[in-house]
Amino acid sequence: MVGYQTIATVPIYMDIANSTWLWLATVPVVLVVLLQAGLFLQRAWKNGNEMGLSDEQLKTGLKTGVISAIGPAVAVLAGMLALIATVGGPVAWMRLSVIGSVAFELPAAELGVSQFGYSLGDDGISEQAYATAVWSMTLGGTGWLLVSALGTPHMEKVRQRIGGGKEKLIPIISSAAMLGAFAYFLTGEVTAGTPETGSVAAGGLAMLGLLQVADKKDVQWIREWALGIAMVVGLAVGIIIQLSIGSLW
Template sequence: MDVANSNWLWISATPVVLMVLLQAGLFLRRAWKNGQEMGLSDDQLRSGLKTGVISAIGPAIAVLAAMLALIATIGGPVAWMRLSVIGSVAFELPAAEIGISQLGYGFGDDGITETAFATSVWTMTLGGIGWLLVVAVGTPHMEKARERIVGGRDTLLPIVTSGAMLGAFAYFVSGEITSGAPETGSAAVGGLVMLALLKLADERDVQWIREWALGSAMAVGLVVGMVVHAAAGGGW
């Protein structure tokens, strides 16, 4: 852990995190400029930005909790860097465990060598390159593929896009709700809270409820999952 939390690792991780922040700033600036070119008013753009910031609170809490778990296993610098770039503890923790196990260790063991730690970090880093390459190579061709799917009928474009998003979310959620009672309870209650808040916002035409709906639903779902886990354990 002295090596895992050394100053050299903090120095090495800092440029990566700064690059992520720079990218976020560039995307925000570009999105604002494109919004103005599309004819959106500054009030609409500010409302969209506010909604995005609020909606990010729930996922940010989950990433923070994951970072605490990762810090205890691989130290602060690498956990900070990896979750700033990828943000998926579902990948990072198993990848780190796979890497360190190749030299016969497990997290929590005494006497873990520097080589075993380095192997764990390389496994996380190289293992995360795959989807980044797919995105980098495939994204420029996605719009053409989407247009071919609808056969030139522009009215189908938003339908296909919405269907793809629903399918992606359903794929991830279905894997979680079958994992055990906490996951099922979290997804079910979170979904019901989301529906209730959106219905309330539509009935009373209150914009701030729509803005807080996703973050609130995720927070409630997380709490319900922890309560169910504490009361009933992780299984069915």
């Protein structure tokens, strides 16, 4: 009796996607991002001291920022796992270090390979199709970077002009802009399906409850951890709904 063993085949292009040379090519990009983060942190700390903030206040702000980054980092990490399986480790690492949006990277890669008649996950994807996918991801993301680089220096003037020179309106305008940005990102998720709706609702209720407890009890650490905890709660609820009942719409 002869036994047969099925051996899982790896697409040919993955040899290039996970090659040493591609790892070396992506390292400088990630190092630039880390350097920018370090320089920004250093400058923010220096400017904070010049504004009269104490080291204790700056440490509290730093700790709050680190905690608030936990939720988005978990989401990006989960998306990176999906991206690694389709475009390889180096490109996934580099792209999500620069942009951090799996919602853009996967469709861009799909658009690239589709020009050769493939779809992500197909075994026969050629090296040319893979290269096109990487170029689609890279060139497609340059628009955001250019807008940020060219437009950000003028945003303060715009904010001051909207405020009409009234200093009391500036914090209100800034808060409204932040709420508008969060609302813009949430509107697409709320109607995407039951897990997404439940995730948004649970995260919002968790944030509201934590802030109320922090205000009533005057507990600073709850304020610092509120956003990170709310994001994790939202992610957990979304996963539970997806695994239990799936999407109802």
